[in-house]
Amino acid sequence: MRDTIDIGIDLGTTNSAVAEAKGASAEVVRNAQNLEFTQSAVYVSRTGSVLVGQKAGARVVSDPDNACAEFKLRMGRRDQDKVFEASGRTLSPEEMSAEVLKSLRLDVQRRTGEPIETAVITVPAAFTADQTAATSRAAELAGLRAAPLLQEPTAAVWAYTADVEAPDKGFWLVYDFGGGTFDAAVVKIEDGEFTVVNHAGDNSLGGKRIDWAIVEDYLLPRLQQDHGLTDVTVDDPRYRGVLAQLKRLAEAAKVELSQQERVEIEAEIRVDAGRDVEFYCELTRDDLADIARPLVASSIRLCRQSLSESGIPTTAFERLLLVGGSSQLALVREMLADPADGLGIPLDFSLDPMTVVARGAAIYAATQRIPREVRAAAPAAPGRAQLNLEYSAAGLDPDPLLGGRVQADGVADWTGGTVEIRNTTTMPPWTTGAVALRQDGSFSVRLRAPEIATHSFTVTVHDPAGTELATDQASLTFQRKSGGMGGAPTMSHSLGVGLIDNTVAPLVRRNTELPSTGRLNGLRTTQAVDRRSGAGLLRIPILSGEHARADRNTVVGQLVVRSDDIERDLPLGTEVEVVVRVDSSFGIQAEAYIPFLDAEFEIDVDLVRTVLPDLADLRAARAALDARYHDLRSQGDQIRASEALARLDRLDADGILEEIDRLLRQSEADPDATATCQARLLDADSALDEVDELLELPKIVEEGREAQGIANEVVAEAGNGRYTDELRRAEAELEDAIAEGNRTVIERRTNEVRSIAIRVFEDNGQLPLIRFAALESELDGDPRREVQRLLGDGRSAVAAGDLNRLTGVNARLDRFVDRSGGGSSTPSILGDGLLGSGGGQ
Structure with a gap:
């Protein structure tokens, strides 16, 4: 058995490659067709046998019912299985990826003459937890007994540092523009070792997006114009076959234009049964540049985001490594080299962008010993x-x-x-x-x-x-x-616990070195769980993502504790501790400990994404987004909120709304466009959340100032030194929150100031009067007879000074207060406590 793993696999969206370590470097293993890469496509015959690679890819157009390609991005989803009609077989994206891995594994075994039981497999740096977990499942299905995962930009750096001497100190930027994904990674090199210190990426920004743009902006209009096929549109499901043919032509033309100035596109297009048309057009490199420019600009924005977050200027970077097939476009290199519109960092494409990730994975694999459990299993x-x-x-x-x-x-x-x-x-x-x-x-x-x-x-x-x-x-x-030598892998997306105020308490932050353990202590339940009545529920959601609002992130794990799960009642305010562990291949384990019960609960980490919404739901979400956008712009205009309006202008300049509309049209023909559209809608809503915060901030600050004034007046009247000191501390924290401009924290600190005033009222017996005044203000115009009767009883109790009676009236009136609307339906955790379903405080 080998001493080290030695085999590296780049499992790509469009093409995949495998390499074997040779000394300090690596060699790409050619497939049976003597090609350095294998198309990530699967065909299943009527007998159920599976064909992988270029021949399978050719059948995606000619026999789409029995062939499938570009399934990498669908891994981890519940609703993306492919039914192969002739055989009746159904394969999930993980199973199709496993077939590609089996094919690559067989290529290596054919070359080396030995069974391959371990390999390093690369994943995009922007891959989510469910996608990395699905990649590991695919490796297991392919018969690999151990398959450490390595992020693609990191693999590229391993390749670039193998044959050349890296600087003692410096920074590199990896620009990885692949077939389906984009990653930008900031790499720090020091004392011969490199570490990825920051990255930004987009799981749906890849070469296939350029292909679809060529179809929609250039090829389809020519087909419609030359043959009068105005009924053939992107969003008409009857013509998915036509669009698949045009997409194939677009991809081939794009590749040719990386080597030449113009290309002639000529093909016979089957429109429907019994109707074929001769299609011809010419596409130039300038045409392609006009079409692809917005997508390349998006990739450059992500690079700038990564540089901005790391706080490193472009002048500090020695080189920019070009990785991925789409990085070969002349437009990409021209835009990146431009110091004004691009980055101005010297470009390095000395290694083949198509195979550099597989080579780097193999070089890394040569530094990794075959796991002990694999060795132990050998006879x-x-x-x-x-x-x-x-x-x-x-x-x-x-x-x-x-x-x-x-x-x-x-x-x-x-x-x-x-x-x-x-x-x-x-x-x-x-x-x-x-x-x-x-x-x-x-x-x-x-x-x-x-x-x-x-x-x-x-x-x-x-x-x-x-x-x-x-x-x-x-x-x-x-x-x-x-x-x-590379440092530890880093976390792709932050993990945290959702809080009841719709914020997130962090457990493991993005860019943290792995393996890592995150721990949250001092969380408290906001609902009692009663064993006898069965009332109450404790729910702890583990979230993945970078959004400030909890409900904008992905729930990757959840603990639900019901009354029959505990041996005794769980009081309101019970302390809970949450721990999450992430291993070096991005596997997640989580658990909660409740000291009151001295019990530990495993949190179910379900790394499978939910079913995609249908197009009707996406269109409704797009309409709601449009209405929200115009409402916020109107508010901003009315109060002349310059910063909020600037954020909206930036949203316009980035073209996100237009991109969503394009993706909605493409979703009829491209399954991946649906997921991308959903992600873009979330991004746009998150951007509008920031605008909403900017518009609401002045109101929230004003409420905080009012609360301060009332609390100061009440505490001064009470003359209690303990409350005076407590109020001063709370006011200082409120001022800090206002200075930071964090709406959620300002609201929390304002409530703390109010709570001091409420406790003063409790001490002097005035709280029932204050509470009744608030209820009377809210319910005075309510037409319900019972409400008016209770208000009358309350006024009578106030006049009589009967505070005990007034407390009872308040409790009955409270049932009539409308508490619907607002708040998130996402089960979450309170700022310093946990919330089960069914509400809370």
């Missing part, structure tokens, strides 16, 4: 001693540490036994000499790897009697590198 030769070795397979250290333990049947005490490690690469061979084993068979030693090379070591073990033992691992390798 052991009888009579051999077992060697459990701990060491790094690669590094910068010329004296790497090796630790281990020898185990063998019949040997309980290894005192007197020895181990010797020899470096057979150096001349003359270097040796540790006989190193004494401890009683339990363990040992530790420093190796010698003086040259920058892959060093081979032999391991010889003698038992306490001096007899040499055959072992299950007689050799090992260590790759001494001069630089280019």
Whole structure:
């Protein structure tokens, strides 16, 4: 068995590639057609046999009922299974991706002559938790017993640092424009090691978006005009076949235009049964530039976002690495090189953008030992001693540490036994000499790897009697590198707990190094759970995303504790602790601990996305977005809110609303456009949330000032020094929140100021009077007879000074107050407590 994994796979949206580590570098493994990459397409015959690659891709147009491509972005969704009509087989996106992985694995086995049980698989840096989990499931379905995941930009840096000497210190920017996704990653290099310190990305910004833009803006209008086919439109499901043919032509033309100035497009288009038309047009590089410019501009905005978040100026960057097939477009390189409209960072495309990720994954794989569980599963030769070795397979250290333990049947005490490690690469061979084993068979030693090379070591073990033992691992390798060692992977998307005020308490933030553990203490329930009545519910949602509002993020895990799940009642205000753990391949585990019960609950992390909305729902959401946009602009104009209006202008300039309309049209023909449209609607709503905050902020600040005034008056009248000190602290926190401009925190601090005044009223017995005054103001015009009767009773109690009676009236009136509207339907957690379904405070 190999000592290190060595195999790297770039599982792409359009094409996939596999490479094998060779020394400090890597070689792409060609497929049976002698191509360096395999099209990510699957065809299922009527007998149920599966065909993968270019031949399958050709059938996506000619036989779409039995072929499928570009399914990578649908992994992790519940509703994206493909039914292959001829055979009746149904495959999920994970199962189709597994077929691609099987094909690549077979290519490697054909080349090496050995079974491949482990491989490193790359994922976009912007992939969500459910998409990375789905990639791991696909690897398992493909028969890979272990498949560490590596982010694509990181893989590219591994490739670029393999054959060239990286700077001792500096910054690189990775620009990864693939077939289906875009990633921008800021890479810091220091002392020969590199780390991704920030990234931004878009899971739906890729070359296929350019293909669809070519279809809608250029090819389809020509087809309509030249043949009078005005009824053939993007949003008419009857002509999905026509659009699939045009999309295929667009993709081929785009690739050709990366090498030449113009291309002739000529094909026979089947419009419907019995009707074919001859289609011809010419597409130039300038035409393509006009079509693709908005999408390339979006990728540059994401680069700038990543630079802005990291706080590093463009002048600090030594090079910009071009990765992915779409980065080969002349327009991309022209726009990036422009210091005004682009980035002005020197471009580096010395490695093939189509295969650089697979090469980098293999180079990284050569630094990763085959996992112990895979080794342990291999059949052991009888009579051999077992060697459990701990060491790094690669590094910068010329004296790497090796630790281990020898185990063998019949040997309980290894005192007197020895181990010797020899470096057979150096001349003359270097040796540790006989190193004494401890009683339990363990040992530790420093190796010698003086040259920058892959060093081979032999391991010889003698038992306490001096007899040499055959072992299950007689050799090992260590790759001494001069630089280019990558740091820990980083978190793609933040994880947190949803709070009842619709904010998020962070657990693990984006860009945190992995593995990582996030912990939240001091959360408290906002609803009691009663075992006898069955009333109450505790619900804890784990959210993924960067949106400030909890309901804009994705629920990836949820704990629900009902009355029959606990051994005793759970009082209001019970403390809860939440812990989440993320491993180096982005796997998530979460749990909650309730000290009052001394009980731990596993949080169900369900990394499968919900069913996509239908087009009618998306169109309704688009109409609601439009109405909200115009309402906010009207408000901004009325109060001359310059910052809010500037945000709306930025939304216009970015063209998000026009993009949503385009995606709605494309959704009839492209399944991925539906998911992208949903994501863009969420982005637009989040942008409008910020505008809403800016418009509401002055009102919220004014309410805070009013609360301060009332509280100061009440506390001064009470003359209680304890309340005076408490109010001063609360006022200082309110002022800090106002200075930060955080609406949610301002509201929370305002409520804390009000609560001080309320407690003063409680102390002096005035709270029932205050409460009744508020209810009377709200319900005075209510036509219901019972309401008016209760108001009369309350006034009578006030006149009589009967506060006990007034308290009862208040409780009955409170039932008539309309509490509908507002708030999120998302189950969430209060700022310092948890909320179950059914409301709370």
